[in-house]
Amino acid sequence: VTTLVVAEHKGDKLGADALSAINAAKCLGGDISILLAGEGVLPIAQHASTVPGVGKVLTADDAVLGKGTAESLAALLVAVQRRRQYTHIAAPSSSFGRNLLPRAAALLDVQPASDVTEVIDADTFVRPIYAGNAMQTIRFPAEGPRLFTVRTSAFPSETAEASTSAEIEAVSQEELAAAKGVDTGSEWVGQDVSTSERPELGSAKVVISGGRALKSAENFQMLYDLADQLGGAVGASRAAVDAGFCPNDMQVGQTGKVVAPDLYIAVGVSGAIQHLAGMKDSKCIVAINTDPDCPIFQVADYGLVMDLFEAIPSLGKEIQKHAK
Amino acid sequence: MKRVLVAVKRVIDYNARIRVKADKSGVETSNVKMSMNPFCEIAVEEALRLKGNKLAEEVVAVSLGPKACQDQIRTAMAMGADRGIHVLTDTELQPLAVAKLLAKIAERESPDMFLLGKQAIDDDCNQTGQMLAALLSWPQATFASKVELEAGERKAVVTREVDGGLETLRLRLPAVVTTDLRLNEPRYATLPNIMKAKKKPIDQLTPEELGVDVAPRLQTVKVEEPPKRKGGIIVHSVEELVDKLRNEAKVL
Structure with a gap:
């Protein structure tokens, strides 16, 4: 071989x-x-x-x-x-x-x-x-x-x-x-590549993903802050990308990136099949969502039924408390 | 452009539940709703928009497989494709065989562009477009999120979704383009167009007529259910969650 x-x-x-x-x-x-x-x-x-x-x-x-x-x-x-x-x-x-x-x-x-x-x-x-x-x-x-x-x-x-x-x-x-010698017929015009200080989505130990329930690009800042606290990367559902909250390279799912971090926190993500395909091999999955019936809870190790705008800041504070 | 070819694949509908056969030989496809692969729908839509913008004269939908594939060709024609080509075979087609058949059709039809979905949601291979481009020695742009034509130059400028963000290529035509999710929103076929599609012609061919050996190269040993995740628990507060993550899962 x-x-x-x-x-x-x-x-x-x-x-x-x-x-x-x-x-x-x-x-x-x-x-x-x-x-x-x-x-x-x-x-x-x-x-x-x-x-x-x-x-x-x-x-x-x-x-x-x-x-x-x-x-x-x-x-x-x-x-x-x-x-x-x-x-x-x-x-x-x-x-x-x-x-x-x-x-x-x-x-x-x-x-x-x-x-x-x-x-x-x-x-x-x-x-x-x-x-x-x-x-x-x-x-x-x-x-x-x-x-x-x-x-x-x-x-x-x-x-x-x-x-x-x-x-x-x-x-x-x-x-x-x-x-x-190949006549390629292809000419490279340019690229628009995001740069980030955070770890790469595909290899990060911790991934925090946001869904449409985040409501705006500005609100994703909460997730970036939490990710920085945990040394993690931020991902997104297809719905969040399509809504323009974040760029396409953050999409986790069948057609985006497939990730399997130690800890995956899905925030306001409903859990469409195509999203689950991109993260269900994560070692520990946390889901935070106001709707207790959404499919993400079926794959989550820990589910928290709570408004994300309340849960995320409070999660940051609670983790901070133990870090001290 | 004179002609755009679009490949369309018949797959289990994306909303249907996938059931593995008891003998592990594959996935149950009888009595399951079948549809056009969603990425192929996006490819058909893009071809129709090129035609709608007077950048292409004719759109031809191609499908390969059993007789029932004609349903997907009819769907493409109901969306607006002008005619169809069906390569009839009951052999399981793997991407290399598909690419060889499509290459033969491209040689017959001389399209300016061959549009395909970036992958099919059944085998998830994501190979056929790249292989077709290789066999034809044409340039390729995979995972397209934007397609523009420089008609006078006979070139296409394609933006691709890549891992780090977006990349833009300028391709000489004829070229192969495979579609990603954000390229467009496919239209629904209207009833009058569904009726009209019944009158549009479908040419039928066979792999033998095209001179392609379609025998599968990879052997499927077995198909199984993925390992199930064990059920989780609901926690009732942020404090409880952090406690579980620290002391039970030990991930914090």
């Missing part, structure tokens, strides 16, 4: 999603290599080389790969696979991985598996279907390679620092040329 994990180039360190994908790859046994493509990838490659279990870091450094468009990256991945013949290729099930991996898979004539939550053996994986209302166990055919994306909330993102560093190798000129 030899596994290539494709990691997104953002910042100078591997993100929590890449570390989860590496931990999923470890379940397969065998050698693990990391592929990092972009412009100026050396710092992140150096970080990747210190992650325990990583045997090699492959870098593809070129301006063409700088914006991470699927067309170039898929061509690179295919060239790397043709030359190096991994048995498995994994990527986190982030918007990056979901955009890239199926494109590369089609070029390799492989049917990939999405959103793997459990590795049974090198050919057999478990993944959620129907928004997590059923779990499907699938088996790859004997002929490889096996391509899959990893549901990051299902695998730990913790990792120790290794005492030794893995080798960092630049891909060959031929592999790079395959990526540069």
